[in-house]
Amino acid sequence: MRASALLRGRAMNAALRACALALAALVVGGCGPSEADWRSASSWSLTAVAVARAWERGEVPTRYARRALQKAADELAKGPLPEAGAPVDELRQALERGDREAVRQLVSELAAR
Amino acid sequence: MKRFLGIALGIVTSIGGFLDAGSIATSSQAGAAFGYSLLWALALGTVCVIFLVEMSGRFAIASQHTITDAIRKRFGFPALVVPFALTMLVNLLVLASELGGVCVALELATGIGFQLWAIPVAIALWLLLWVATFDVVEEGTALLGLVTLCFVVAAWKLGAEPAELARALVTPSLPPDERAHYLFLAVSIVGATIAPYLFLFYSSGAIEDDWDKSYLTPNRLIAAGGMLFGALISMAVLVVAALTLKPEGIHVESYEQAALMLLPAFGRWGFWLFIVSLAVACFGAALELSLASAYAMAQTFGWNWGENLRPRKAARFSMAYTVFIALAALIVLTGLNPMKLTLFSMAITAVILPLTAMPFLILMNDRTYMGSHVNSRFSNIVVALIVLVAAVLAIVSIPLEIIGSR
Amino acid sequence: MKRRRLIYLVRDVLDTQVLDRKKRAIGKVDGIGLELRDGAPPRVAYFESDAVTAWRRFGRRSGRWAARMASRWRGPGHPYRFPWLRVRELDIDMEIDVDVERTPAFDFERWLREHVVRYLPGGRR
Numbered sequence: 001m002r003a004s005a006l007l008r009g010r011a012m013n014a015a016l017r018a019c020a021l022a023l024a025a026l027v028v029g030g031c032g033p034s035e036a037d038w039r040s041a042s043s044w045s046l047t048a049v050a051v052a053r054a055w056e057r058g059e060v061p062t063r064y065a066r067r068a069l070q071k072a073a074d075e076l077a078k079g080p081l082p083e084a085g086a087p088v089d090e091l092r093q094a095l096e097r098g099d100r101e102a103v104r105q106l107v108s109e110l111a112a113r
Numbered sequence: 114m115k116r117f118l119g120i121a122l123g124i125v126t127s128i129g130g131f132l133d134a135g136s137i138a139t140s141s142q143a144g145a146a147f148g149y150s151l152l153w154a155l156a157l158g159t160v161c162v163i164f165l166v167e168m169s170g171r172f173a174i175a176s177q178h179t180i181t182d183a184i185r186k187r188f189g190f191p192a193l194v195v196p197f198a199l200t201m202l203v204n205l206l207v208l209a210s211e212l213g214g215v216c217v218a219l220e221l222a223t224g225i226g227f228q229l230w231a232i233p234v235a236i237a238l239w240l241l242l243w244v245a246t247f248d249v250v251e252e253g254t255a256l257l258g259l260v261t262l263c264f265v266v267a268a269w270k271l272g273a274e275p276a277e278l279a280r281a282l283v284t285p286s287l288p289p290d291e292r293a294h295y296l297f298l299a300v301s302i303v304g305a306t307i308a309p310y311l312f313l314f315y316s317s318g319a320i321e322d323d324w325d326k327s328y329l330t331p332n333r334l335i336a337a338g339g340m341l342f343g344a345l346i347s348m349a350v351l352v353v354a355a356l357t358l359k360p361e362g363i364h365v366e367s368y369e370q371a372a373l374m375l376l377p378a379f380g381r382w383g384f385w386l387f388i389v390s391l392a393v394a395c396f397g398a399a400l401e402l403s404l405a406s407a408y409a410m411a412q413t414f415g416w417n418w419g420e421n422l423r424p425r426k427a428a429r430f431s432m433a434y435t436v437f438i439a440l441a442a443l444i445v446l447t448g449l450n451p452m453k454l455t456l457f458s459m460a461i462t463a464v465i466l467p468l469t470a471m472p473f474l475i476l477m478n479d480r481t482y483m484g485s486h487v488n489s490r491f492s493n494i495v496v497a498l499i500v501l502v503a504a505v506l507a508i509v510s511i512p513l514e515i516i517g518s519r
Numbered sequence: 520m521k522r523r524r525l526i527y528l529v530r531d532v533l534d535t536q537v538l539d540r541k542k543r544a545i546g547k548v549d550g551i552g553l554e555l556r557d558g559a560p561p562r563v564a565y566f567e568s569d570a571v572t573a574w575r576r577f578g579r580r581s582g583r584w585a586a587r588m589a590s591r592w593r594g595p596g597h598p599y600r601f602p603w604l605r606v607r608e609l610d611i612d613m614e615i616d617v618d619v620e621r622t623p624a625f626d627f628e629r630w631l632r633e634h635v636v637r638y639l640p641g642g643r644r
Contacts, residue, residue, distance in 0.1 A: 059384060075366075
């Protein structure tokens with residue numbers, strides 16, 4: 001009985017110390033856009049391109065493409081380069097209109113960047 | 114002959130039931146970000162889970178106890194409380210991930226937001242457990258789950274090189290950059306493969322099916338065969354992601370991106386195959402998880418439990434999974450990114466793993482329970498090593514991942 | 520019990536599953552009551568199947584919390600104690616010669632059945 005109480009006490013201390021460390025790390029690491037943010041932004045741009053191309057080929061339904069592009073635009077807007085969200089939004093609008101020409105053009109512009 | 118069919122069915126249902134939100138999320142992210150280089154984590158997890166599942170069956174056969182029941186008896190109620198509570202918490206998060214997976218699949222298919230699907234899907238899940246016999250439900254969803262073999266077909270179609278795969282399976286490596294994320298994914302993969310609910314559930318099933326000593330070999334075959342072939346599907350998900358998403362520079366941060374991965378192999382069918390695979394795999398896992406949690410409660414507190422008991426006959430047991438499903442639905446309703454939730458709950462599973470695996474290992478070596486069927490030193494070492502290493506890596510990599518994704 | 524065996528109270532009895540005469544689950548052995556006598560060795564007076572007893576073993580504070588919950592929500596008959604003489608079999612589980620439906624251990628189950636399960640679809644079967 002006493003041993004388990006002692007173990008619990010020690011475990012609590014260790015846990016508290018771990019939490020304090022984690023919090024400190026969070027505070028330190030929470031400033032400025034990181035490598036991961038840039039990678040994420042690039043990934044979402046490329047996602048938008050892939051989704052639009054797939055829609056063009058008729059491989060994915062419009063419903064999905066629309067939501068996926070919306071998601072990509074939102075994520076880009078939150079990222080280190082918020083302006084990148086705008087062309088993706090344009091892409092989504094063209095897609096919703098069913099304007100294949102516009103989509104194709106926007107995709108090649110986006111892919112070129 | 115009958116025994117042979119039983120073994121075959123056991124293996125097939127294990128394969129169909131292997132994939133879940135955790136393996137889909139972790140494997141697709143791993144393949145998209147790091148190509149084949151995380152296959153060793155999958156191999157490690159698979160080896161460990163084969164040992165654990167076989168031991169789980171052997172334990173039930175030799176001791177005629179379920180694992181939870183025996184842990185309480187051997188270590189006492191006070192020692193069981195904390196691991197039990199933590200396991201319940203993690204189970205809840207994982208259930209929310211599975212539920213989220215089904216809801217996301219429905220969102221991809223219909224365009225209606227995943228949160229709106231939380232309640233209907235939860236009710237469907239609950240209704241199935243409440244009124245149907247579990248055998249039919251489990252076997253039905255597991256057989257439907259065989260649709261996930263489409264990933265294996267896709268990997269073959271895309272021309273995956275078996276030699277390259279074999280090499281990646283046995284050589285652990287560390288990439289030059291993104292190390293924290295790599296470790297986090299490695300740990301999540303192990304957590305996704307060795308879900309504790311799996312081997313706890315397996316022992317309950319063995320008791321329910323009255324497995325006696327004659328089932329020792331069938332148990333070994335089902336454990337090894339089912340887990341091995343099931344893991345092949347997880348591997349296929351990783352490989353397909355590596356071959357289709359990585360070259361495009363797409364990292365998988367959301368299921369919308371993962372949905373693209375079967376398009377090169379199957380064209381338009383690829384989109385729908387992904388959705389159906391996701392939905393069926395997660396739904397089956399959700400059923401199993403809800404039951405496993407209710408079993409754990411019943412076996413901890415001594416209530417009536419059993420897969421085919423009518424709710425009237427086992428009110429506490431039935432209400433346990435009812436409440437569980439309701440809570441998981443609430444979590445999905447909060448709108449938390451289902452993929453992020455999945456990845457974190459997998460990593461946390463790896464942290465909690467020792468709390469369940471260690472008492473289990475002790476039991477596996479206790480002659481009062483196992484008689485002559487105690488563990489070999491080799492089994493003990495393999496499991497203990499993998500579980501401890503995974504836990505340590507998880508404790509290290511989770512905070513780093515949180516920092517990295519800020 | 521048919522044969523003479525040496526039984527360790529903590530290893531073999533405590534935290535064992537208790538079944539009734541129809542092999543239905545009653546609960547676990549959460550506590551053992553020993554009777555201390557003057558000038559005579561202590562003996563086992565009863566076994567107890569009670570959540571409060573179990574929580575008290577976990578810690579003093581949780582025991583007090585459990586007792587408070589119990590006094591608010593429970594009816595009479597707790598803690599459920601059954602005497603040695605009722606024990607029919609002690610092997611993997613403990614079987615006792617009672618009908619679980621008549622024991623207070625079933626109160627929670629009965630309450631759920633009458634107040635919740637009954638109102639859900641299919642709950643009346």
